[in-house]
Amino acid sequence: MTVRVRMAPSPTGLLHIGGVHTFLFNWLFARGRDGACMLRIENTDTSREVQEATEQIQRSLTWLGIDWDGPVTFQLDAIERSRELAARLVEEGAAYEDEGAIRFRMPEEGVTGWDDAVRGRIEFPNEQLEDVVLVRSDGRPTYNFASPVEDMDDAITHVIRGDDHISNTPKQIQILHALGHEPPVYAHVASILGTDGKKLSKRHGAVSVDEFHEAGYLPDALVNFLALIGWAPDGETTIMTRDEIVERFTLEAVSASPGTFDHAKLDWMNGVYLRALAPDAYADEVVKYLGERGVDWPEDRVRAMAPLVQEKVARLGEIADFTRFLFEDVAPDPSLLDRRILEAAAQALAAVDDWTAAELEVALKRLCEDLGEKPRTVFAPIRVAVTGSRVSPGLYESLELLGRETSLERLRRGAELTA
Numbered sequence: 252m253t254v255r256v257r258m259a260p261s262p263t264g265l266l267h268i269g270g271v272h273t274f275l276f277n278w279l280f281a282r283g284r285d286g287a288c289m290l291r292i293e294n295t296d297t298s299r300e301v302q303e304a305t306e307q308i309q310r311s312l313t314w315l316g317i318d319w320d321g322p323v324t325f326q327l328d329a330i331e332r333s334r335e336l337a338a339r340l341v342e343e344g345a346a347y348e349d350e351g352a353i354r355f356r357m358p359e360e361g362v363t364g365w366d367d368a369v370r371g372r373i374e375f376p377n378e379q380l381e382d383v384v385l386v387r388s389d390g391r392p393t394y395n396f397a398s399p400v401e402d403m404d405d406a407i408t409h410v411i412r413g414d415d416h417i418s419n420t421p422k423q424i425q426i427l428h429a430l431g432h433e434p435p436v437y438a439h440v441a442s443i444l445g446t447d448g449k450k451l452s453k454r455h456g457a458v459s460v461d462e463f464h465e466a467g468y469l470p471d472a473l474v475n476f477l478a479l480i481g482w483a484p485d486g487e488t489t490i491m492t493r494d495e496i497v498e499r500f501t502l503e504a505v506s507a508s509p510g511t512f513d514h515a516k517l518d519w520m521n522g523v524y525l526r527a528l529a530p531d532a533y534a535d536e537v538v539k540y541l542g543e544r545g546v547d548w549p550e551d552r553v554r555a556m557a558p559l560v561q562e563k564v565a566r567l568g569e570i571a572d573f574t575r576f577l578f579e580d581v582a583p584d585p586s587l588l589d590r591r592i593l594e595a596a597a598q599a600l601a602a603v604d605d606w607t608a609a610e611l612e613v614a615l616k617r618l619c620e621d622l623g624e625k626p627r628t629v630f631a632p633i634r635v636a637v638t639g640s641r642v643s644p645g646l647y648e649s650l651e652l653l654g655r656e657t658s659l660e661r662l663r664r665g666a667e668l669t670a
């Protein structure tokens with residue numbers, strides 16, 4: 252049996268991190284089994300908002316490297332088919348008309364159950380299942396009808412979705428049986444909670460995939476991080492390539508209890524991914540990221556700056572503020588400057604022949620000795636004068652890249668600012 256799964260977003264806004272988490276599980280499951288992963292938009296109309304959300308969903312998935320097979324399909328296109336099947340069920344006595352709507356006739360006795368691939372056996376007494384509406388009086392099929400119909404027509408083998416759909420499942424199973432179709436395997440993935448144990452929401456910071464892109468997370472890091480929410484190959488492994496995750500992913504190892512979205516862990520992981528990039532690849536990412544955000548700094552200089560920050564930032568979004576002093580003038584806080592040190596530094600550095608980080612280091616260390624001060628005392632005002640901030644990339648490398656003229660000019664101006 253070839254595995255066939257579907258990612259079925261409702262186009263109601265930006266793709267949420269919880270949604271993409273279940274889509275990732277679908278994708279990992281299919282890709283590890285030579286299966287097919289479809290993208291099905293569960294739209295009930297064709298408004299502009301739907302159009303926009305549909306495009307945004309595809310953009311977000313593409314950015315994350317979560318691809319799909321075949322064309323994107325739309326639930327709305329299944330309207331006619333759903334109506335025909337509903338009419339058939341009415342003819343067969345499995346459904347009935349009720350004030351213009353068509354309702355399914357649920358069995359009144361017995362239980363409906365399934366072996367959930369994540370949660371084990373789940374059963375509902377049939378007396379608890381209401382006669383669910385299949386087609387509304389205005390002719391539109393409901394989600395609970397269109398969805399299993401599409402699962403049947405698309406020959407979906409595994410429905411991997413959020414656990415908020417558990418209560419829909421017995422209804423969908425009954426409908427599929429009435430249609431003469433064997434239901435797929437169901438796997439209900441637990442929702443994601445914030446570190447405070449509450450359902451993940453805006454309160455916890457970024458929640459749409461777009462926001463993570465914007466903040467400068469790498470798709471591979473986000474995928475690695477999301478894969479490990481509610482799934483673990485063993486107790487230890489954290490950093491894994493996409494291929495390794497695909498290879499090791501199984502539904503049996505997905506946890507039935509809610510996973511936690513830990514922003515600090517994501518930042519740590521993203522930093523690991525950023526540092527692991529080859530210098531050129533890292534520079535490419537920085538150039539692309541800044542370019543997409545309309546930062547118009549000269550590319551060769553951005554590339555020269557990249558090695559200064561590769562070890563220092565957890566997100567690409569931190570880079571612009573951190574390195575702005577290399578591209579734009581600075582406005583240091585005079586209270587953090589020190590006239591004696593800055594004048595001495597300007598003089599000492601003016602005598603450096605070879606304006607390289609190595610020579611600048613030698614000169615600045617000698618300056619500390621000459622002034623009889625600790626490096627911390629000497630470097631702090633220099634850093635503020637040159638970078639405009641108390642935190643910056645490495646001082647020697649920053650001075651080198653900034654160049655002799657600008658560096659000396661900023662040291663002298665810093666000294667004057669203290670007066």
Ligand code: GLU
Binds near residue numbers: 260293411412413416
């Ligand atoms: N559109 C549903 C959702 O976004 C998915 C339903 C399903 O997978 O059956 O929650």
